[in-house]
Amino acid sequence: MAETQDYPVALDDIDALALRADTVIKRLRERVFAPGLQxxxxxxxxxxxxxxxxxxxxxxxxxxxxxxxxPEPEKNPETGRRAGYTLEEVNRMREVFGTLPHRAPGDPATVLAVQNFKGGVGKSTVVVHLAQYLAMRGYRVCVIDCDSQGSTTSIFGLNPDVDVDEDEDTLYPFFRHGGPSSLHYALRATYWPNIALIPANLGLYDAEYEFAARMVREQNFVLDRLRSGIETISDQFDVILLDPPPALGMISLSVLRAANALLIPAPPNNIDFGSTAHFLKMMGATLNELAEHGGARGYHFVKILATKMNDQKSAHQAIKRVMEAVFPHDLLNAVLKDSAEIDNATANLMTVYEITGAATRTETHKRCRVYLDAVGREVETLIRKTWPSHHAGLRKEGIL
Structure with missing residues (x-):
C-alpha cells in the first residue's frame, strides 16, 4: 500500500495514457486516410x-x-489548353528521346542510408523528399522503411495500423527464421511513378528481439541479412533509400552493413550536433567491431547534411561555421533549412513536392523548393559519380 502512495502513477495509468495518445493518432490518420481514399x-x-x-x-x-x-497531350475541356503533363508522361518522353538517367547494368545500385541514432533530426523528411526528387529526375527508386514508427510509410499514403500487415508486408518476415529468400514479396508500387516502397509498422519492432536472440547463434547471417535481401531486388532500381530507426539496435546495425553510402542529417544546435558527434564515434567503433566478425564494410560516400537550419538564430550560424571548419570535405554544400512549408506538408502527411495550386506560388514554398532541390542535386551528383557509365556525362557537365 505504501508503494502505491509513494508512486501514485501505476502501470494502469501508463497504459491509459498510451491509449489516449493512440486515439489522437487514429483521429489524425482518419482525417488523412479517409475510407476508400487512395x-x-x-x-x-x-x-x-x-x-x-x-x-x-x-x-x-x-x-x-x-x-x-x-500521344496527343490532354487538354482542359473548358479552355482547350494543355492540362499539363503527369510524371508518367514526362518519363514516357524520356524513353522516346533516350534521356532516362538509369544506371547501366555494370553500375552498382546505390544503397543510401539516411542515418543518425538521434530522433528528430529530419531523417524521414530527407528520405521522402530525396526519393521524390530522384523520381522526378527519372531514376528508379526503392524506399525501405526500417523504422517501426512508420513515418515514411504514412507519408507514402499507407496507414501502418490498417494497410500494412507485419506478417506479410514489412521486413519482419524476412528477418524471421525460415523467412522468404527474397524481398520481392514486400515491394509495393506507390502513387509516385518510379518509387516502390517496403513499408513498416509497429510489428517490425519485434524483429529487434528476434535479431538479438539469433545473433548468438548466427552472427554473420543476422548482420548481413538485410544486405542479402537488397541484393535480390537491386537490379530493378537505381537508388535504394533506407530509413532506419533512430537508435543503435540490430536493425540499425543491419542498415549500416547493407548500405554502400551514408547521409547523416545533423541540425546545427548544441544538443543535436553533440549527438551527431557521439553517433559518428559510436558508428566507427561499431563498424570496426562488426568488421572483425563479418568483414570490413566500406562506402562510396559518407556525407553530413545540416538540417533544420535557422538563419535567424545566431547559435545555428555559429555551429554551422564550426561544422564547416571541422568537416570541410564531409559536409554537403546544400543546407536543408527550417521551413514552415515542410512542417505544414508533414502535418497533412504530404511532402513539399506534392503541394499544388496557389500554394506553390508563395515565397515560402519557392524558397523551400530551392533548399530541397539543392540537396537533391548534390546527392544525385554523388550517386552518379559512383556509376562509371555516367562519368562521360559528368565530364561534359564540368563536374569530373
Whole structure:
C-alpha cells in the first residue's frame, strides 16, 4: 500500500495514457486516410518544365506529339489548353528521346542510408523528399522503411495500423527464421511513378528481439541479412533509400552493413550536433567491431547534411561555421533549412513536392523548393559519380 502512495502513477495509468495518445493518432490518420481514399499524385508540369526535365526543346516535344511518337497531350475541356503533363508522361518522353538517367547494368545500385541514432533530426523528411526528387529526375527508386514508427510509410499514403500487415508486408518476415529468400514479396508500387516502397509498422519492432536472440547463434547471417535481401531486388532500381530507426539496435546495425553510402542529417544546435558527434564515434567503433566478425564494410560516400537550419538564430550560424571548419570535405554544400512549408506538408502527411495550386506560388514554398532541390542535386551528383557509365556525362557537365 505504501508503494502505491509513494508512486501514485501505476502501470494502469501508463497504459491509459498510451491509449489516449493512440486515439489522437487514429483521429489524425482518419482525417488523412479517409475510407476508400487512395493517395494520388496531382502534380502536373507545363511544356516548358517538361522540356527542361526531359532535356529537349518544347518544339521537339510538340514534333514528337505531331508525328505520333508521343500521344496527343490532354487538354482542359473548358479552355482547350494543355492540362499539363503527369510524371508518367514526362518519363514516357524520356524513353522516346533516350534521356532516362538509369544506371547501366555494370553500375552498382546505390544503397543510401539516411542515418543518425538521434530522433528528430529530419531523417524521414530527407528520405521522402530525396526519393521524390530522384523520381522526378527519372531514376528508379526503392524506399525501405526500417523504422517501426512508420513515418515514411504514412507519408507514402499507407496507414501502418490498417494497410500494412507485419506478417506479410514489412521486413519482419524476412528477418524471421525460415523467412522468404527474397524481398520481392514486400515491394509495393506507390502513387509516385518510379518509387516502390517496403513499408513498416509497429510489428517490425519485434524483429529487434528476434535479431538479438539469433545473433548468438548466427552472427554473420543476422548482420548481413538485410544486405542479402537488397541484393535480390537491386537490379530493378537505381537508388535504394533506407530509413532506419533512430537508435543503435540490430536493425540499425543491419542498415549500416547493407548500405554502400551514408547521409547523416545533423541540425546545427548544441544538443543535436553533440549527438551527431557521439553517433559518428559510436558508428566507427561499431563498424570496426562488426568488421572483425563479418568483414570490413566500406562506402562510396559518407556525407553530413545540416538540417533544420535557422538563419535567424545566431547559435545555428555559429555551429554551422564550426561544422564547416571541422568537416570541410564531409559536409554537403546544400543546407536543408527550417521551413514552415515542410512542417505544414508533414502535418497533412504530404511532402513539399506534392503541394499544388496557389500554394506553390508563395515565397515560402519557392524558397523551400530551392533548399530541397539543392540537396537533391548534390546527392544525385554523388550517386552518379559512383556509376562509371555516367562519368562521360559528368565530364561534359564540368563536374569530373
Amino acid at each position: 493517395k494520388t499524385l496531382d502534380v502536373r508540369f507545363n511544356v516548358r518544365t517538361a522540356a527542361e526535365m526531359v532535356g529537349r526543346t518544347e518544339k521537339a516535344i510538340r514534333d514528337a506529339e505531331g508525328d505520333g511518337r508521343l
